[in-house]
Amino acid sequence: MNTTVSLVITLLLQLVSGLGVIALLRPRITRSVAIPSAVLIGMFMHTLVLFACALASVEITRSLGMISAVVAAVLPNLAWPRVSKSYGEWPAMPKWSLSLSDIVTLGLASYLAYAAFWAAWYWPVTPFDAVVGIDLVAKTAVEDGTLVNRVFTDPFLSQHLSNQPFYAPFAMFLQVIYRLMGYASGQMWVPIVAVCFMWFTWVELRRTLHHVLANVLWLLLLLTPEMLGYTYLVQTDYLNAAMFVPGVLLFWRAIREDDRGSMWLSTVFFAAACWSRTDAIILVELGLIASLPLVARASSWKHATQTFVVQSVIMGVVFALWHVLYFNAYLPVRPSTSDQLLGFDLARALTVSTSLFTNVIADVDYWGWVFLVFPVVLIADIVRQRKIETPMLLVWIGALLVGFIVIGTIFSAAIVEQTLRRGIFKLVPLVVLAMAGTQLLQTASRYLSNWEAGRTS
Amino acid sequence: MTDRLPVMSRQGVILAIIMVGVIYVLISVGGDSDANPYAASYQSRIGLYAEKRDSLNKRRQMSERMFARHVANYEIPQYIAPRLRPTDTLLLPPMSYGNRYMRDKAYWTDPRFFAWMVGFHNVIPWNDAARRSQANAFIVLEPNMIWIARRGSRNVNIDSLLTEYGREQ
Numbered sequence: 359m360n361t362t363v364s365l366v367i368t369l370l371l372q373l374v375s376g377l378g379v380i381a382l383l384r385p386r387i388t389r390s391v392a393i394p395s396a397v398l399i400g401m402f403m404h405t406l407v408l409f410a411c412a413l414a415s416v417e418i419t420r421s422l423g424m425i426s427a428v429v430a431a432v433l434p435n436l437a438w439p440r441v442s443k444s445y446g447e448w449p450a451m452p453k454w455s456l457s458l459s460d461i462v463t464l465g466l467a468s469y470l471a472y473a474a475f476w477a478a479w480y481w482p483v484t485p486f487d488a489v490v491g492i493d494l495v496a497k498t499a500v501e502d503g504t505l506v507n508r509v510f511t512d513p514f515l516s517q518h519l520s521n522q523p524f525y526a527p528f529a530m531f532l533q534v535i536y537r538l539m540g541y542a543s544g545q546m547w548v549p550i551v552a553v554c555f556m557w558f559t560w561v562e563l564r565r566t567l568h569h570v571l572a573n574v575l576w577l578l579l580l581l582t583p584e585m586l587g588y589t590y591l592v593q594t595d596y597l598n599a600a601m602f603v604p605g606v607l608l609f610w611r612a613i614r615e616d617d618r619g620s621m622w623l624s625t626v627f628f629a630a631a632c633w634s635r636t637d638a639i640i641l642v643e644l645g646l647i648a649s650l651p652l653v654a655r656a657s658s659w660k661h662a663t664q665t666f667v668v669q670s671v672i673m674g675v676v677f678a679l680w681h682v683l684y685f686n687a688y689l690p691v692r693p694s695t696s697d698q699l700l701g702f703d704l705a706r707a708l709t710v711s712t713s714l715f716t717n718v719i720a721d722v723d724y725w726g727w728v729f730l731v732f733p734v735v736l737i738a739d740i741v742r743q744r745k746i747e748t749p750m751l752l753v754w755i756g757a758l759l760v761g762f763i764v765i766g767t768i769f770s771a772a773i774v775e776q777t778l779r780r781g782i783f784k785l786v787p788l789v790v791l792a793m794a795g796t797q798l799l800q801t802a803s804r805y806l807s808n809w810e811a812g813r814t815s
Numbered sequence: 816m817t818d819r820l821p822v823m824s825r826q827g828v829i830l831a832i833i834m835v836g837v838i839y840v841l842i843s844v845g846g847d848s849d850a851n852p853y854a855a856s857y858q859s860r861i862g863l864y865a866e867k868r869d870s871l872n873k874r875r876q877m878s879e880r881m882f883a884r885h886v887a888n889y890e891i892p893q894y895i896a897p898r899l900r901p902t903d904t905l906l907l908p909p910m911s912y913g914n915r916y917m918r919d920k921a922y923w924t925d926p927r928f929f930a931w932m933v934g935f936h937n938v939i940p941w942n943d944a945a946r947r948s949q950a951n952a953f954i955v956l957e958p959n960m961i962w963i964a965r966r967g968s969r970n971v972n973i974d975s976l977l978t979e980y981g982r983e984q
Contacts, residue, residue, distance in 0.1 A: 458827045459827070461831070466842075477864060480872075494931045512930075517943065518943065574834075723856075
């Protein structure tokens with residue numbers, strides 16, 4: 359089968375899989391959010407099925423790549439009576455039209471997407487971490503037909519693996535799937551993830567602000583210097599952000615709109631985040647714990663605690679599938695994680711914090727102007743309004759920062775300028791969305807809307 | 816903010832023009848100086864490829880693209896692998912030795928990188944002190960030259976080479 363045909367069929371199957379999961383959970387989300395979410399969730403489902411096949415010692419072949427996609431598409435749709443009810447509701451959802459400024463912005467975004475697809479197709483895998491980790495394992499898995507391949511069994515190599523081949527497996531499985539399709543470097547999934555992620559954030563911004571302000575903020579996110587390159591370079595971090603950020607936004611929506619469906623969809627996204635980067639479980643747990651008072655305020659402490667426990671169990675299971683079950687029951691070698699645990703040391707935490715803020719977050723060459731503008735807007739908003747408009751997002755931003763410092767302090771392998779720098783991919787969209795929620799921008803937004811509609815106030 | 820307003824209106828056109836201006840400033844103004852990080856990154860990550868896409872697309876073989884991306888890190892393993900004999904156990908030199916002869920970091924000295932480039936061979940990395948003595952083939956680098964030396968070969972003193980490997984460690 360032609361690689362492009364394989365890609366289209368696989369993408370459609372992943373979309374069906376993701377739509378099935380969304381229909382099953384029944385969040386109150388629009389189609390414009392459901393479609394990119396479905397592709398991302400479908401990718402997650404596909405890799406889970408492929409992993410189950412690997413656990414059952416099924417040989418990794420091109421046919422398996424396609425069959426596992428079919429299984430992933432069928433599984434959530436087995437609950438057809440519930441799922442079909444949701445499908446029936448989608449066509450009746452409200453539609454909204456594009457403005458001229460949307461068309462201009464989407465024109466540039468389309469060009470960036472084209473460039474990302476071209477670069478992912480053209481170039482071989484480049485980042486060192488991916489070459490010696492994700493892609494080395496994926497490439498050898500495709501050659502050997504098994505995950506327990508020569509990377510882990512070769513006597514000359516097995517003692518020199520370091521951390522990279524043991525990274526959380528989401529990106530590695532996507533590399534396997536795309537290499538099985540026939541793409542020489544795999545990695546065509548990277549721009550697909552980027553398009554879905556940016557689509558999701560655009561819809562969220564568009565929902566919050568006047569289209570011009572939403573588009574300007576979205577462009578600042580889209581063109582974030584450090585993130586732009588990873589729309590075509592294989593790494594775990596962009597994928598992780600693409601799972602983490604929708605998780606936070608859906609979690610926020612669930613609390614704000616008392617929507618259980620969004621809560622469970624956010625849990626699926628969080629589980630996918632834990633499947634894509636090892637430290638995500640610490641960050642998600644910290645965020646969930648920090649937001650407990652907000653959840654309790656919206657419902658009750660009992661309900662908040664129950665939800666937290668169920669979410670933690672689901673994420674813990676997904677995390678343990680790879681890091682506990684697979685490492686201990688399948689692989690002949692283990693990562694030396696325990697050797698890298700340092701224990702908490704306040705002096706080291708201070709060094710990590712200083713380095714994180716001065717060398718990474720404050721560097722405009724990495725993140726553009728977002729981190730400089732955000733505190734100004736936030737402080738102006740607090741001084742003017744005497745209240746915080748988006749407490750949930752600020753709680754998650756704070757939890758992420760604390761989490762980065764904890765991770766940088768207790769893991770010797772978590773280097774601030776590398777590991778934590780790419781972890782910031784999760785922070786940028788949250789900061790942009792928090793900025794969009796401030797009264798300052800909301801007022802500007804209302805003013806623009808009135809002006810555009812020809813109203814006087 | 817999803818009010819349905821007419822797509823073509825005077826205000827809509829003004830706002831679209833403003834948007835074009837914002838995009839122009841973001842991706843085109845101040846890229847050469849430190850003033851606009853967006854323009855600089857756009858130019859290096861997107862603009863550069865756009866300018867060179869025609870010539871880049873002439874490279875149809877993956878090997879050409881591998882060389883364009885990884886340069887000596889691609890070329891050196893490609894040179895070494897076919898010249899290894901079945902009885903060879905190759906000692907990969909330390910990265911510092913490779914760095915002396917390359918512009919980029921000598922990632923090929925990492926056995927995982929080497930395996931990704933040319934598959935699995937009997938290679939021992941320099942930092943494997945326990946197995947180092949099992950090696951019987953060694954890589955010699957000189958400016959614009961590379962070859963494999965084996966124990967007993969006449970033109971290289973292996974002990975001197977190992978001392979050279981250990982320099983700057």
